[in-house]
Structure formats: structure tokens, C-alpha cells
Amino acid sequence: MKKEKLFIFLVFTLTTIAPLVFAKDVVHVVASTPDLAALAQAVGGDLVKVESLIKGTQDPHNIEVLPSYMVKLRNADVFLIIGMDLDQWAFPLRDGSRNARLLTVDCSKTINRLHVPTSKIDASYGDIHIYGNPHYWLDPQNGRIILETILDALAQVSPENAPVFQQNVRAYSQKLEEKMKEWQAAMAPYREHRIIFYHDSWPYFQQRFGLEIVDFIEPKPGIVPSPSHTARLLEEVGQQQIKVIAMEPFYDKRVPDLISRQTGAHVVVVAPSVGSVKGVDDYIQLFDYNVKSL
Ligand SMILES: [Zn+2]
Incomplete structure (x- = not known):
């Protein structure tokens, strides 16, 4: 009987307290799109909790933002965005979340951009992307660049886990390089x-x-x-x-x-x-x- 009680006590303690202890070390990443979320997951492994604001079935140009998006950002450590005006709907969300410690990372910052307009753009050009074409994640070589950008962000927030993130990036980047030959x-x-x-x-x-x-x-x-x-x-x-x-x-x-x-x-x-x-x-x-x- 005594043993049984001790067992119940231990199970209770481990299941309620343990997640709290471990949760502290997990970096909470929110990405504007599922592609950035997938790459963040590859970098962070089980040291991150990753969520995407939108689903892959949604058109990222036209997003009707939901209050739940802001709630996700309120508790996040890192916010990954595509940038180049594609997900400009993300900025009011970030500001509205009132999360002062949130690190916002524009993943386009080190990308070699295509189709950057050289002349002045007006409405007659349609809904054109004024900073160049933002669909850069559709080249796996750019995926490798995005991995490095995410690595920097995660290492900044969680320096003690930087060696693991580096190892994950090396492994995933190599996998992409091998697949590239096949593709x-x-x-x-x-x-x-x-x-x-x-x-x-x-x-x-x-x-x-x-x-x-x-x-x-x-x-x-x-x-x-x-x-x-x-x-x-x-x-x-x-x-x-x-x-x-x-x-x-x-x-x-x-x-x-x-x-x-x-x-x-x-x-x-x-x-x-x-x-x-x-x-x-x-x-x-x-x-x-x-x-x-x-
Ligand atoms: Zn577009």
C-alpha cells in the first residue's frame, strides 16, 4: 500500500513538474509560413517548439489575420518572416502582440534577390512585389541560406544549445545538397x-x-x-x-x-x-x- 502511494506520488510529480522544468529550455518559434516553420524545425529539433501562422493551403499574399495569430506571438521567442512585402500582414500582428523580447527575423536578408524593380513602380504594374520576387524558398539552395539565418537567431536566444543547432544545420544542409543532385x-x-x-x-x-x-x-x-x-x-x-x-x-x-x-x-x-x-x-x-x- 505504501509502495503504491509512493509510486502514485512519483508519477504525479514527474508528469506535472518535469514538463515545466524542460519547457524553460525550449525555444518557441513562430513562423509566418509553413516553409520557414519546416526549416526552423530542422534547425531546432526537439529544442524548439515551432508553429506556423498560416497553412500551406492559404495564399500568403492575401491573408485575413486571426486574433489567434497574435496570441501565438505573445508567447514566442523568435518570429520568422519571409519579408520582401509578401507577409506584410505580419507586422501589425508583431506590434499588437506587445511581446518586447520577441526577436523578429527577416529571412530574406541574405538572399540574392531576383526581379528587383529598377524603375519606379505604380498601380499599373498590378500587385507587384516592390522589393523583388519574394518566392525565394522555392530554390533549395536558398533553403540552405535560410537555415543559416535561423541558426543565428536560435543561437542568439539559446546560446547554450548553439552547438546542437549547428550540427542540425550541417546535417540538413548536406541532405539538401545530396537531394539537389537527384532533383x-x-x-x-x-x-x-x-x-x-x-x-x-x-x-x-x-x-x-x-x-x-x-x-x-x-x-x-x-x-x-x-x-x-x-x-x-x-x-x-x-x-x-x-x-x-x-x-x-x-x-x-x-x-x-x-x-x-x-x-x-x-x-x-x-x-x-x-x-x-x-x-x-x-x-x-x-x-x-x-x-x-x-
Ligand atoms: Zn507573389
């Missing part, structure tokens, strides 16, 4: 393939893996296709014998489907983010899926 070999036959994308999200992917991006379903970023633009695309697909129209799962399929019906081109759903399609649950699977689909 580039798989994409090699398609380097010159002409393709139409829905939105201009793929210049970093294209730079790494090839493909000839001929046009976009959107006449300008963020603008829905007009009948005259659709007619022009139909002509272009026929004339240039374009076989593939690739689109993110959250865009309207009607225009791609219409072009497909009239020309025989295939509509391919690509994964712009971790969690955007079934089976893409981490950063490596993101490229496995896209390389296979395109």
Missing part, C-alpha cells in the same frame, strides 16, 4: 520545356532547375485574367505548343481548365509551400513533389 538530374530533360505558370512564384525554382516560363495566367501579379488576356494565352499555347499550365492549389482553376480543354495542354497543380498539397509535409518533400509533377 537536378530529374529536371535535366525538361530544362527547355515551355510552361505557363498561374502566378510569378517560380523564378528561383526556374533559375535552379530550368524550364522556360513563357507567360502567366495572371496578366499582372494579383490581377485576375480578363477575357482578352485569356484569348491571347489560348493563341500563345497553340502557337508555341505549350504542354503544361502549372498552378498553385489556391487559385481559380477555370481559366487554366478552359485553356486545357481548347488546346490539350495539361493543368498541373504545383506545391508552393509545405502543406499545400497532400504528402508534402516537409521542405524536402516540397521539391520531391514539384520535381515529380513538372
